[in-house]
Amino acid sequence: MPALGEVMRKLNPWYHEGRLSRSLPRYEPPAPPPISTAAASVLIVVYALVYFLPFYASPTTRPSPTLSRDAPSVIRARIRSVSISCLLCCAATLAVLTRGGAHVSPADVLHLMGLWPPALADTARAVLLTALLFAGPLFAYFVVDAGWREWLRLEPVLALWGDWMTWRNIVAGPVTEEVLFRAASVPLMLVARTPVRQTIFLSPVLFGLAHVHHFYEFRLTQPQVSVAAAVLRSVFQLGFTTLFGAYATFLFVRTGSLPAVCAVHAFCNCMGLPRLWGRVQPQVPDDDPAPLRRRDEQRPSTGAVWLWTAAYYVLLVAGATAWWKNIWALTESPNALVSDLAFTAT
Template sequence: MPPTLYNRLSSIVKKQEEVEAPMLSTTLVVALSVAYTALFVLPFYLSPTTRPSPTLSRDAPSVIRERIRFVTASITVSTCITSYMLSTRSDDTISTIAHSLGLYPINLFSILKTLFLTALLFAGPLFEKGVAEGGHREWLNGRLLQETLSSWIGWRNYIAGPFTEELLFRSNIVSLHTHARPLLPAATLTFATPLYFGIAHVHHFYEYKLTHPYTPWLPALLRSVIQFGYTTVFGWYATFIFLRTGSLWAVVLIHAQCNWMGLPRIWGRVGGLEVQGGVVGGPTRGKEDSGTNQNAEEERLGFVWTVMYYSILVVGAFAWWQCLWILTESDTALADIKPPLPQAR
């Protein structure tokens, strides 16, 4: 058989095999992602033990406990379905599937780099909490961590919430989209998939109105829109980190880190430590040291803290941007996302 004819037939056979290969279609991936999101949220309202009411807040310990149980069950189901789909619709092995889900390998260096990267973005709030408000003492003795994790709200915000949400919206949903055919662009993976994450938080509007019936609709709606906005923006960042590092553990820890920090202050005055007896946070030396001098010292200190906070906030944000691509580079990446401009080496 002439070589040219042989090559042509081989190409036809190869294309036919690719067409017949049992891959995941984009429609199937989107349908599964929507089903996963519904399975994550709807159980909150199907049981009287998890459904909030005007007299039962979502922060009630009984509600948190039951919701964690329901979420754990729904996440287990979603992960089993994803693993099954990846194993039957592709040639992935067990280790490859674990890598697609971000479970393996555990790259400790990548985790530490991304935590440091996120700390740069929150350098201002870290300064405010640790220095201006004196929180570094509780950080060092571990009391803050102990008090936080001893409550059900702390357990939900920093352990159960970050792990279950990242396992669903990054590990399951993003991994499905990376296997969709035709292949989705990296920009679509980064900016489109977090919409599921943002939409999953819209139900908080209903819960807020239910537990705050006298709050006008407009402020409540604005609160929900803002929450949808920052959860979606965080989803972009978390998805970017997940794709660049291939580590579920990195995004889980970043999620907990961001939950603890909250939204950075972008206006207002930073309050300093109380000045007692002419010493920051020191013991009082008597009534003669209180009054005008103390107020003036606290005013001056507050001004200094404020200037330092906003300076650190800007410098930290700039450093975060400069280090974004360098500190997220990893050999275990799930997608080949290139920086918009060549990075200096």
């Protein structure tokens, strides 16, 4: 049997023994990820439990028929609790990224968690993109309800600093939830090499489940509401929070910016759900001191109401269309955590 070198010389006159093996790089299989997708998912579930279970461990944060979750003392105690939970969960993620086999550098850790660079321009574009979805509600607030007058008096800013519910809904809630479910959770899915589309739609489900405990609190403080109505309310909240979580995760991996998703979350909490049906007319608060007769005199004409309604729904549809057309352009960033090709990979 001829030697291997002789056979190779006959097949390839340019062959020199040993040169081929030295010239071609050896295939090195990629190292396994430091954490699996299943393990990352379990850890995110643990994060969610660490976030809200302490609420029920202390009488200062545990709601009761006589103590609402909206009480200032409860809000303050819960903010302290979730702040500690966020620190613990971020420390756990940091350990996985730096000591769990991933060997991510400190600079890359800050980037993966959306902490650096701050990407203020990306934050502004993300808020602008989201505002397109609320073009109709913004018109209703600033034009129909004359909300611009409130901003001239800085009433929203004063309410932010003077009302604990507003502070929770606009600052503490969005920041702590985004720190936990984006900054601490998404890097786990990325180092687990979870497909991006799966990351976008899996972690928000866990984010939505973290709000299910509101069903218990609602039933506790609103016992007169039927169980069926409370269940429907919780299912709707689960669907809405999951949908928003997917959007926030998309923005996070596209911009690599924690401030961007915090700002978008706060903006959405300010706006609430947009009106999808009905006429648009000025909202008169229940505590308006004006007499009923004066309110009737100031009631807008039918023509004005129809004009406002038409403008609202035109802006709502146009804004949603503009959002869809610009979702990739306005989220493009050099700080993205994944490449554009990752969104097409299976």
